[in-house]
Amino acid sequence: xxxxxxxxxxxxxxxxxxxxxxxxxxxxxxxxxxxxxxxxxxxxxxxxxxxxxxxxxxxxxxxxxxxxxxxxxxxxxxxxxxxxxxxxxxxxxxxxxxxxxxxxxxxxxxxxxxx
Amino acid sequence: xxxxxxxxxxxxxxxxxxxxxxxxxxxxxxxxxxxxxxxxxxxxxxxxxxxxxxxxxxxxxxxxxxxxxxxxxxxxxxxxxxxxxxxxxxxxxxxxxxxxxxxxxxxxxxxxxx
Numbered sequence: 001x002x003x004x005x006x007x008x009x010x011x012x013x014x015x016x017x018x019x020x021x022x023x024x025x026x027x028x029x030x031x032x033x034x035x036x037x038x039x040x041x042x043x044x045x046x047x048x049x050x051x052x053x054x055x056x057x058x059x060x061x062x063x064x065x066x067x068x069x070x071x072x073x074x075x076x077x078x079x080x081x082x083x084x085x086x087x088x089x090x091x092x093x094x095x096x097x098x099x100x101x102x103x104x105x106x107x108x109x110x111x112x113x114x115x
Numbered sequence: 116x117x118x119x120x121x122x123x124x125x126x127x128x129x130x131x132x133x134x135x136x137x138x139x140x141x142x143x144x145x146x147x148x149x150x151x152x153x154x155x156x157x158x159x160x161x162x163x164x165x166x167x168x169x170x171x172x173x174x175x176x177x178x179x180x181x182x183x184x185x186x187x188x189x190x191x192x193x194x195x196x197x198x199x200x201x202x203x204x205x206x207x208x209x210x211x212x213x214x215x216x217x218x219x220x221x222x223x224x225x226x227x228x229x
Contacts, residue, residue: 006157009155032216034217036218036220043220043221043222043223044158044205044207044220045220046217046218049216049217051216090157090158094216100165101146101165101209101216102160102163102173103218104160105150105157105158105159106157107155107156107157108155108157108158
């Protein structure tokens, strides 16, 4: 079974600082990769996804993530964070083989951005 | 607007009582999921259903039960056998069209056992 590891559980930044959240997964085959975000009081929603092609994917609100297959990583980045980026961020992976769609989520990273 | 409706939003229960959380979707999605969210533990899969009248256990199914009698509905029952039921419960669904490998989530139900 696949697993997902998010290295940073709590991150505190000031506005305009750069952000990088680590995500590694363990699975030997082809995967779809996701970052979901949960803003305070809101639904969990998709931030960005990687299915195939260009390993650098761009999502909403200026976020991007790079898939590095050799490192089994899918780190999330943003050059300059805003107070409104305060949220919990979840990395998820789903193998593309096997027929079932059962995403596995990481433990999440709580990001607090100070104004 | 299409989406997923979970109810109730907050629920309090005494120990030893069963409780059922509702999840309804009008997205015409085939697959539905129940996750449990605890601080520092992320989302853990309780049950999932790929199609009506069929469902499978996830990683933490003990003490829970589900049914999938209609495509739109996937209720979760937290039984008295669940040893630590206080948590935030999230329902999700997924369509089957090309490029639809993304989960849509409901707003969640927060269960507190007194």
